[in-house]
Amino acid sequence: MAAVQETVDRVKSVDVDAYKYGFVSDIESEKAPKGLNEDIVRFISAKKNEPVWLTEWRLEAYRLWLTMREPDWARVSYPRINYQDLYYYSAPKNSPGPKNLDEVDPELLRTYEKLGIPLREQEILAGVQERRVAVDAVFDSVSVATTFKAELAKAGVIFCPISEAVHSHPELVKKYLGSVVPVSDNYYATLNSAVFSDGSFVYIPPGVRCPMELSTYFRINEQNTGQFERTLIIADKGSYVSYLEGCTAPKRDENQLHAAVVELIALDDAEIKYSTVQNWYPGDSEGKGGIYNFVTKRGDCFGARSKISWTQVETGSAITWKYPSCILRGDNSRGEFYSIAISNGRQQVDSGTKMIHLGKNTTSRIISKGISAGRSNNTYRGQVLAQKRASNARNFTNCDSLLIGETCGAHTIPYIEAKNASAVFEHEATTSKISEDQLFYCMQRGLSAEEATALIVNGFVRDVLQQLPMEFAVEAQKLISISLEGSVG
Amino acid sequence: MIEIRNLHAEIDGKKIINGLSLIVKDGEVAAIMGPNGSGKSTLSYVISGRVGYEVTGGEILLNGESILEMNAAERASKGVFLAFQYPLEIPGVTTMTFLKACLNAQRKSRGEAELTTPDFIKRVKTGADKLGVPQEMLRRALNVGFSGGEKKRMEVLQMSLLEPTFAILDETDSGLDIDALRIVSEGVNALRDPKRSFLVITHYQRLLDYIVPDTVHVMSKGQIVKTGGKDLALELEANGYRDYVGEAA
Numbered sequence: 001m002a003a004v005q006e007t008v009d010r011v012k013s014v015d016v017d018a019y020k021y022g023f024v025s026d027i028e029s030e031k032a033p034k035g036l037n038e039d040i041v042r043f044i045s046a047k048k049n050e051p052v053w054l055t056e057w058r059l060e061a062y063r064l065w066l067t068m069r070e071p072d073w074a075r076v077s078y079p080r081i082n083y084q085d086l087y088y089y090s091a092p093k094n095s096p097g098p099k100n101l102d103e104v105d106p107e108l109l110r111t112y113e114k115l116g117i118p119l120r121e122q123e124i125l126a127g128v129q130e131r132r133v134a135v136d137a138v139f140d141s142v143s144v145a146t147t148f149k150a151e152l153a154k155a156g157v158i159f160c161p162i163s164e165a166v167h168s169h170p171e172l173v174k175k176y177l178g179s180v181v182p183v184s185d186n187y188y189a190t191l192n193s194a195v196f197s198d199g200s201f202v203y204i205p206p207g208v209r210c211p212m213e214l215s216t217y218f219r220i221n222e223q224n225t226g227q228f229e230r231t232l233i234i235a236d237k238g239s240y241v242s243y244l245e246g247c248t249a250p251k252r253d254e255n256q257l258h259a260a261v262v263e264l265i266a267l268d269d270a271e272i273k274y275s276t277v278q279n280w281y282p283g284d285s286e287g288k289g290g291i292y293n294f295v296t297k298r299g300d301c302f303g304a305r306s307k308i309s310w311t312q313v314e315t316g317s318a319i320t321w322k323y324p325s326c327i328l329r330g331d332n333s334r335g336e337f338y339s340i341a342i343s344n345g346r347q348q349v350d351s352g353t354k355m356i357h358l359g360k361n362t363t364s365r366i367i368s369k370g371i372s373a374g375r376s377n378n379t380y381r382g383q384v385l386a387q388k389r390a391s392n393a394r395n396f397t398n399c400d401s402l403l404i405g406e407t408c409g410a411h412t413i414p415y416i417e418a419k420n421a422s423a424v425f426e427h428e429a430t431t432s433k434i435s436e437d438q439l440f441y442c443m444q445r446g447l448s449a450e451e452a453t454a455l456i457v458n459g460f461v462r463d464v465l466q467q468l469p470m471e472f473a474v475e476a477q478k479l480i481s482i483s484l485e486g487s488v489g
Numbered sequence: 490m491i492e493i494r495n496l497h498a499e500i501d502g503k504k505i506i507n508g509l510s511l512i513v514k515d516g517e518v519a520a521i522m523g524p525n526g527s528g529k530s531t532l533s534y535v536i537s538g539r540v541g542y543e544v545t546g547g548e549i550l551l552n553g554e555s556i557l558e559m560n561a562a563e564r565a566s567k568g569v570f571l572a573f574q575y576p577l578e579i580p581g582v583t584t585m586t587f588l589k590a591c592l593n594a595q596r597k598s599r600g601e602a603e604l605t606t607p608d609f610i611k612r613v614k615t616g617a618d619k620l621g622v623p624q625e626m627l628r629r630a631l632n633v634g635f636s637g638g639e640k641k642r643m644e645v646l647q648m649s650l651l652e653p654t655f656a657i658l659d660e661t662d663s664g665l666d667i668d669a670l671r672i673v674s675e676g677v678n679a680l681r682d683p684k685r686s687f688l689v690i691t692h693y694q695r696l697l698d699y700i701v702p703d704t705v706h707v708m709s710k711g712q713i714v715k716t717g718g719k720d721l722a723l724e725l726e727a728n729g730y731r732d733y734v735g736e737a738a
Binding site: 435436437438440441442443444445446447448449451455456458459460461462463 | 537538539540541560561562565566569570571573576577578579580581582586587590591592594595598630647651
């Protein structure tokens with residue numbers, strides 16, 4: 001496959017430890033003072049001119065957070081985070097909010113250009129891309145640009161920074177914010193509720209099929225700054241939307257905290273497809289630096305026959321703590337989770353999903369592919385639960401782990417519980433290694449060790465890659481090879 | 490032409506090849522026969538550059554050039570091909586994808602342009618038709634769920650696409666019924682060429698009825714202990730290896 005070849009070329013062109021997106025942009029920023037207290041929460045809320053109810057919502061979350069303990073059940077270890085040593089708000093100066101693209105700081109546009117994210121619509125239109133993608137670009141704590149807004153508005157689709165939606169569509173934000181991930185949900189989600197900065201808001205009206213892919217691109221730039229974005233997607237009855245999320249950060253020696261919350265709501269017959277290619281800085285091969293990715297993502301299949309599908313390709317972050325989940329509330333609703341989690345170097349991944357069957361005839365499907373290399377540890381943690389009312393709940397889980405080398409670990413921890421006797425849950429799991437026989441066979445046919453590994457790994461993750469939108473799949477394929485660079489030989 | 494001079498090789502410190510010398514000229518089909526454990530498969534791995542098979546002495550020259558310092562992929566690009574006794578499964582990688590990746594990797598390594606997709610597909614289709622490999626098989630993951638005969642046919646198809654100058658067939662007849670054996674052998678015979686040499690490793694004379702060798706070598710304890718024409722194979726079939734095995738020291 002050409003993509004394999006291309007990946008390998010790219011792998012060869014970078015040094016070991018090289019993280020392509022590790023550059024720092026020189027952009028003046030405005031920050032809140034370091035540390036966290038009620039004044040900081042008020043400061044953030046005031047910066048965004050928020051209504052009183054939202055300020056109070058944040059403060060309530062903050063007070064609750066003070067009483068909570070950081071979870072320690074995940075199979076990851078890291079030094080205690082000093083939450084008073086972080087900045088909770090950072091915004092590029094002179095860019096208080098999204099506006100006309102012509103007014104956006106050219107340095108910011110260059111940053112996204114360097115990342116391969118086109119923000120100028122005319123350039124996108126002039127390009128050879130067959131499909132257009134509307135982008136919301138979030139830089140540190142604020143959204144800096146959102147493309148194709150006018151065209152989307154014609155279809156009735158609302159796609160804007162959540163800070164803007166608070167003002168333009170307060171009734172929707174008030175109704176749904178915290179409805180899937182409640183303020184009290186967990187330590188990081190509660191923290192996020194108190195200090196969330198920006199993120200994307202999407203509303204698809206009844207019966208509308210969103211005319212293009214929507215995408216948010218997150219970039220952490222500032223040092224010692226936590227990123228706490230909040231994404232809220234509502235698909236009204238009979239609508240459809242496909243949403244992509246990408247993320248990168250500069251190479252820094254200190255760890256950076258990313259604690260996002262994503263809430264999806266699908267009403268009757270609606271479908272949401274949410275894809276992530278997570279490529280935060282993973283730290284160097286000795287485990288120095290890298291992003292702590294403590295993220296809460298949950299979808300509520302609220303309506304009958306609704307469907308939510310999560311697809312994730314996780315290659316970055318020093319530590320990943322993330323379980324995109326589905327609450328199958330509506331009868332006949334369906335949840336899907338497709339995941340590729342790759343760990344190399346000293347990365348630690350504890351990721352998986354939860355499928356909570358509440359409605360009748362609900363179905364869920366979990367396909368998880370974990371690949372461990374280097375000295376990394378990769379844990380799949382997944383819960384499948386059928387409540388009493390969930391008659392005829394069905395789940396199929398397939399959980400495969402691939403080990404490369406002798407010093408990495410793969411762990412599978414399923415939690416399966418059926419409170420309704422008619423539930424049928426299937427769980428398959430395998431752990432394998434790339435065998436020397438396979439490598440030799442490929443090399444005997446002319447492939448280098450790296451090419452052979454890339455090919456075998458791509459085969460291993462094929463089921464999941466097929467779930468990604470085309471251009472994302474190609475990108476993901478390249479990313480996989482780069483992430484595994486140096487793992488053979 | 491491949492020339493092996495006084496080759497010594499070991500695995501995990503255990504000597505398997507003990508001063509083996511062998512020449513296979515351009516256009517020649519040489520057979521190696523010998524009892525289990527005589528080092529036949531090891532020889533094929535040493536020639537093709539498998540990691541862990543350490544050459545402790547001697548030389549292997551392919552068309553006059555030493556290949557000992559090259560890794561398996563480099564040797565493959567130079568024209569060494571090994572048809573495996575047990576071809577490996579590569580789950581999730583379609584046969585087409587695999588063939589294209591290998592072919593282009595070799596071409597690139599030789600400084601040749603990559604094949605265009607239509608050109609590639611044409612070549613594969615022509616090769617597959619000759620071997621009776623159905624198109625549907627090319628869309629399946631490589632060797633996954635293939636029968637023994639299908640796997641061996643796939644090895645020959647790969648050989649025909651990669652156009653090696655020196656091909657080793659390691660027990661290609663194992664696990665094949667008579668019909669499959671005939672198809673595979675015809676595939677190999679079609680590739681016989683004045684510029685291509687073959688080393689056919691087999692236990693049984695049966696294969697040599699289909700792929701008729703120019704020379705037959707008997708291997709025992711990591712050495713060639715007897716060399717003859719195709720009649721030698723018949724003699725071995727009748728009398729067994731005992732006359733020759735004792736000669737090696």
